[in-house]
Amino acid sequence: MKKDTSMNSNLKLILPPPDELTFGFITRSGTFTDGDLLVNKDGVRIVSQTDDESPPPIKPSDNHLSLADLDSIKVIGKGNGGIVQLVRHKWTNQFFALKVIQMNAEESYCRLVAKELKINQLAQNPYIVVCYQIFYDNGAIFIILEYMDGGSLADLLKKVETVLEPYLAAICYQVLNGLIYLHHEKHVIHRDLKPSNLLINHRGEVKITDFGVSAILANTADQANSFVGTYAYMSPERLNGDKYDNKSDIWSLGLILLECATGQFPYAPPDKEKGWEGFFDVMVAVVELASPSAPEQFSPEFCSFISSCLQKDPQKRSSARELLVHPFIKKFENFDVDLAAYFKDAGSPLATF
Numbered sequence: 001m002k003k004d005t006s007m008n009s010n011l012k013l014i015l016p017p018p019d020e021l022t023f024g025f026i027t028r029s030g031t032f033t034d035g036d037l038l039v040n041k042d043g044v045r046i047v048s049q050t051d052d053e054s055p056p057p058i059k060p061s062d063n064h065l066s067l068a069d070l071d072s073i074k075v076i077g078k079g080n081g082g083i084v085q086l087v088r089h090k091w092t093n094q095f096f097a098l099k100v101i102q103m104n105a106e107e108s109y110c111r112l113v114a115k116e117l118k119i120n121q122l123a124q125n126p127y128i129v130v131c132y133q134i135f136y137d138n139g140a141i142f143i144i145l146e147y148m149d150g151g152s153l154a155d156l157l158k159k160v161e162t163v164l165e166p167y168l169a170a171i172c173y174q175v176l177n178g179l180i181y182l183h184h185e186k187h188v189i190h191r192d193l194k195p196s197n198l199l200i201n202h203r204g205e206v207k208i209t210d211f212g213v214s215a216i217l218a219n220t221a222d223q224a225n226s227f228v229g230t231y232a233y234m235s236p237e238r239l240n241g242d243k244y245d246n247k248s249d250i251w252s253l254g255l256i257l258l259e260c261a262t263g264q265f266p267y268a269p270p271d272k273e274k275g276w277e278g279f280f281d282v283m284v285a286v287v288e289l290a291s292p293s294a295p296e297q298f299s300p301e302f303c304s305f306i307s308s309c310l311q312k313d314p315q316k317r318s319s320a321r322e323l324l325v326h327p328f329i330k331k332f333e334n335f336d337v338d339l340a341a342y343f344k345d346a347g348s349p350l351a352t353f
């Protein structure tokens with residue numbers, strides 16, 4: 001019988017007794033200090049992962065993280081390929097996000113995909129979610145990631161509906177730095193930039209995750225329609241099957257920002273009630289229609305930024321480096337935007353008991 005690897009047998013679910021649900025179950029004193037896991041009705045949030053008494057944290061270069069050493073705390077997200085769980089390392093108390101992608105393919109092929117995904121492990125930068133380990137085991141690919149306690153930008157959008165320009169500029173600044181690292185230092189195209197692949201935490205950090213994960217799965221899974229979310233942010237040249245480069249990610253960034261500003265995906269589906277039903281509809285809209293633009297209610301700097309990203313001709317699109325010094329980013333540079341407070345006020349969208 002095939003083992004169910006979506007919840008590995010080595011992983012135990014540890015939950016606090018009901019009377020402790022409103023307090024951190026790692027606190028000894030009942031008062032939160034750095035190093036505590038805050039568990040309340042809104043979700044789970046790490047106050048910090050450092051604690052003088054704990055062993056040194058595991059570094060991305062440590063290559064011996066094993067599933068047997070991880071306790072599962074709870075499922076924090078679901079994507080097309082599988083589930084994401086919050087897990088805790090038994091010996092260091094360090095938290096990670098464990099992504100389990102159930103594969104329905106030949107083992108040799110799955111190992112190849114796992115190898116291809118290892119590109120995620122090679123990127124180390126403050127604006128990129130740390131990927132500690134990727135491996136294939138018993139029908140599933142396991143990815144051990146840095147835990148981002150604010151969830152994704154998609155989760156945030158569900159809470160706040162729209163993001164005001166100063167916050168958007170501060171978020172965008174971090175994403176652009178991540179893209180500059182990927183494009184110009186690692187020479188990697190992300191290929192799957194979308195709100196659910198931009199993760200946030202209580203320190204106000206925004207980091208890029210999942211290079212090509214959905215893209216690889218969408219190419220291989222033969223179930224294109226369940227990947228509408230992935231295709232929706234793809235550039236026209238990619239959807240057309242033409243050659244594409246770094247600028248393809250810039251198109252995706254433009255759509256993400258416009259969606260955050262207006263609260264709506266920039267292309268309206270043919271039937272508003274039903275939303276986007278299939279990837280073909282999205283593809284036709286992106287390839288055939290004129291680029292979306294920011295409505296006039298937004299600042300001229302923001303409108304110009306969006307137009308620099310959403311040029312249908314990739315050669316006319318700005319690069320991440322150029323966008324980092326765009327007047328929209330410069331305008332809010334000295335605003336001292338407190339993203340940590342903004343993300344906290346929005347409420348942790350994750351792990352609600």
Ligand code: ATP
Nearest residue numbers: 077078079080081084097145147148151152196214
């Ligand atoms: P797709 O499968 O199409 O790529 P997705 O990006 O939403 O969609 P996942 O990457 O599996 O799918 O992520 C699902 C959700 O899990 C995210 O939206 C986010 O809420 C949560 N998540 C993913 N990675 C982490 C992480 N490292 N830390 C905290 N939460 C995470």
Ligand code: MG
Nearest residue numbers: 079196197210
């Ligand atoms: Mg993802």
